[in-house]
Amino acid sequence: MRVLMFGWEFPPFSSGGLGTHCYELTKALSGKGVNITFVMPNTGNDIKHNFIRILKASKKKIVQIAAKLAPYITSLETRVLPEKGDSKAVYGMDFFQQVERYTKLAVEAVREEECDVIHCHDWMTFLAGIRASREKNKPLIVTLHSTEFDRTGGLSPNPSVTYIEWLGLTRADKVITVSNYMKNQIMERYGIDGEKIKVIYNGINANNCSGEKINFGTNEKIVLFLGRLTVQKGPDYFIHAAKKVLEKEKNVRFVVVGDGYMLPQLINQSIELGIGNKIHFTGYAESVDEFYRMADVYVMPSVSEPFGIVALEALARETPVIISKQSGVSEVISHCLKVDFWDVNELANKIIGALKYAPLRTEMVKNGKKEIGFLSWERVAEETMDEYLKLINQ
């Protein structure tokens, strides 16, 4: 089986669940004998011309396209791109030009590629996928990892993006979503027929992770936030909850790992609340393993989270998790604490509970780790392959 796959991130050039998903999915699929050509934007600072790289000992090809795509562009971001060569360019406009460029180059690059099915990940690759599918007359499958509504927290989604999302979802022969939460959302928002949508939850390879704890260096308990600092991820709710926790428990420290346009605002917020000395902002971190292992509890207060692999990653490092009910991952893990993202008092109540009672943490981790054992990437690949086969045999 030959699959032509359009993506926009691939580790190490990755900033979220999408990159992880593509990497683990293609790895597991190629292990099953599937031939994959992966097309992605050129992420390097030096823009090179189209090139093809064949990964060693793998049936997987990676094609990089000369279009500078940074993921997670939201309509709230209209700042100037800081990168060389593009100074002064207003972000939003330039961005759509880049999508157009990617689409054109990608379609050209794969013109000679033979395939049985075309698989796209998220809206930026949809136009390329649609064109390639039309040219080659092959079925199109799209996976949606997040929608514009998630990324903007429901605030002023960009209509150009929602249009492309709608187009891709409509033209696709099959749609994969990473949760029922998202399935319902696209049925409601985009009027997509539920019959056409298959839910395949993200996975985790929990056995490769160490659960050994690392000492932070003080005797304080550590509460961790890890994610992009955007409205979608709810970091502001985390700060407010921190304030509430500190009113009751002094011996606690909060660590915020990640970067994003909200960073300055969050720093100001914590200073205004008078808890600046209790919150650490680390910025973007290359390796996050140690943060998980340092933390006594991980909090994911997302406003709208299609899945939330991070919660699984934390559990794999034996860190108990508190997640928002507005997330896909809450459909697959039950051995955790769940809150509505807006309920800051309740979030603080649960953080304090988790910090105060060791038996609670032990039980959550013991049972949670068992639970995520069933969520392997192998399963994701199997379920995805089933969908390929159904389309090919139709």
Add this chain to the structure above:
Amino acid sequence: MTSVCIYFQVHQPLRLRKYSVFDIGKNHNYFDSERNRFYLERIVRKCYLPANRKILELIEKTNGYFKVSFSITGILLEQLEEHFPEVIESFQKLVDTGCVELFNETYYHSLAYLISEKEFIEQVKLHAKKIKEVFGVRANIFRNTEAMFSNDVAKLAEKMGYKGIIAEGLDHILEWRSPNFLYLPKGSNIPVFLRNYRLSDDIAFRFSCREWDGFPLTADKFSAWLGSSHGDVINLFMDYETFGEHQWKETGIFNFLHHLPFEVMKYEHLEFKTPSEILREKRPVGVYDVPYLSSWADVHRDLSAWLENGMQNHAFKELKALEEKVKSQGNEVLDAWRKLQISDHFYFMCTKWFADGDVHKYFNPYENPYEAFINYMNVLTDLKHRLGASV
């Protein structure tokens, strides 16, 4: 003759309200009166009233041939007195027929046996007093919460003057023997009535199960099974909520109940009896030796539904440690402490959900056991603060 001994457990817990860490020290109101009343109303309407009516009708129609027993917890009687006195009246009417026997247990449907002997005896006495007050009778038979039983529990019941005791008929204790006889617990002289879990659960759990070979279960089929069972006494013990709640009215459970006495009557060697009557007629045939605590819960038939995981043990240990302090204080704090002993609080913290745990979700106000634990510990912390403040 083979006696058919039916006993229904009647209990509804007091559920805690949502109690945040920010309520500690500010609010001593621990129970969700609205939610408790809501569940109670439902169970009264779907089960207690119609089932009581049906049983009264059957006793009258069969001229006292049909007999049953109840154990009604003190904590439920309190709630019924406050909100549904008509249910109390309907139980009183049943008791007045002379065909209905009442048991004693811990007033709070609690794990008091595991707190201390002193606390346990006090709670059983409270219950005996309550039953005397409401129904004018003194109970002969003792049943511990969730049929928690061991040789020592039996000894204690005997010491308190009970003439018989309830337990689960455990295969690993009985081995080749039948549960359909009276036995003597090792070291005591009061017979134990062993639940026939197969026949009991045919009604309580499997009645509406379409995958079950016995489906649909009719009164004549069930009576034939009773008729072909050997022994002195077949003990059918189950939650009263089986009628109308665990098995909805639509499953035909009331219809089953309606026909049962008349179908049983067709077998001349069968007769309905209450435990006290059976004690006068039958002798124990052997020794039932249970050195460790057992119960009738889940498939494990042990205490693991309440006290297995670290959270349950931690919460219980903290609760237990307060006994002395609580008892040196006023009644208000004592009552609150005892209400926190209600076994259901610990049931809600149980993490072994996936096989037999479904019943744990029943009327469970919590999303999961972790939330139940945090809520409970917040309440307990407030209680501790109250004790500390006035010591």
